[in-house]
């Protein structure tokens with residue numbers, strides 16, 4: 001059974017989509033920015049506050065015990081979605097405040113290792129002058145900036161993969177871009193502007209040949225594709241709950257267990273320390289607690305687990321197939337006169353996140369014209385300025401799909417965009 005066969009029942013689970021915008025039924029095509037949430041996720045958050053709310057891993061009372069169980073069950077659900085370990089003592093998922101927080105946590109921890117923190121085991125993460133960090137021109141600023149800062153702090157050199165004309169990472173240049181000096185490769189799995197799926201395998205292979213750590217930005221892959229971190233063999237991965245039908249304020253850091261065990265902490269405070277003293281250094285807890293300092297957003301984390309379950313109940317293969325159909329419709333934007341797609345023009349090896357330029361019309365004007373018809377898209381540089389520079393523009397329009405979109409909605413967008421240049425009297 002395809003998603004389309006049960007589309008109405010899926011769609012009805014999203015209360016926000018059942019509304020009129022400027023007198024038109026809402027067409028939400030901005031899920032790459034943040035996805036909408038099904039009723040079960042919204043309900044899980046308020047149900048937690050109604051019945052369980054208590055701090056986790058502390059306190060001898062029953063609510064604290066229930067809260068801890070719900071919190072750790074959520075970790076197991078997230079792990080299942082991406083094929084990570086979840087057994088106690090083997091956990092490979094760390095909760096954070098979002099993908100940006102996960103990436104900053106890693107960059108800070110690598111920086112701390114470079115200062116000698118974490119002892120000999122952490123030296124595998126240490127960076128010094130002469131070492132290299134490799135990213136790509138397709139990165140979201142949340143990858144580029146933490147690792148650029150890390151390079152500046154440690155004296156390492158920042159290098160990057162170039163892109164082809166359609167914005168794909170030139171993965172077959174891995175053997176020259178990644179060298180014996182490369183210590184970290186931080187790369188996007190799916191470009192948030194191009195929608196292109198990076199061919200990760202040759203990059204991971206080469207990185208591991210030279211002993212480099214691979215950090216994957218999985219923000220735009222986990223919600224749309226069947227992703228298996230063990231099969232991809234990446235060392236770390238970061239993504240956000242709010243782009244995968246979950247709440248805001250929650251993100252995830254995947255790390256191979258042996259690496260998480262060797263990684264020094266980045267944030268310090270309560271709940272991450274075994275022993276604290278006045279006159280000597282503290283002894284930190286094992287992962288994941290070592291990386292989860294402070295009170296966690298437990299209600300949101302529990303709801304994020306419900307979102308992962310919701311996705312797994314539909315099945316990622318079915319999600320992929322449904323969104324591929326929408327991608328094919330969105331790519332018809334490229335047939336509209338004056339419209340250029342900033343990403344692969346063919347549906348293979350890409351997702352339904354389609355950025356486009358309308359010749360002679362500013363993206364903000366396009367966005368407002370489209371919005372007047374009830375269609376929500378994103379305009380701007382999508383926190384990815386270098387990739388826009390690659391295409392010779394400062395900003396673009398971006399339509400991005402989710403499993404609750406229909407092919408008809410994509411057609412509606414294409415029809416609306418077809419009217420833009422006439423409206424603005426562009427010759």
Ligand SMILES: Cc1ncc(COP(=O)(O)O)c(C=O)c1O
Pocket residue numbers: 032033098099100101140142143188190191192217219220240251383
């Ligand atoms: C590819 C990519 N990486 C990183 C991020 C940052 O995610 P967040 O803002 O949820 O921390 C985003 C969000 O737009 C993204 O699309």
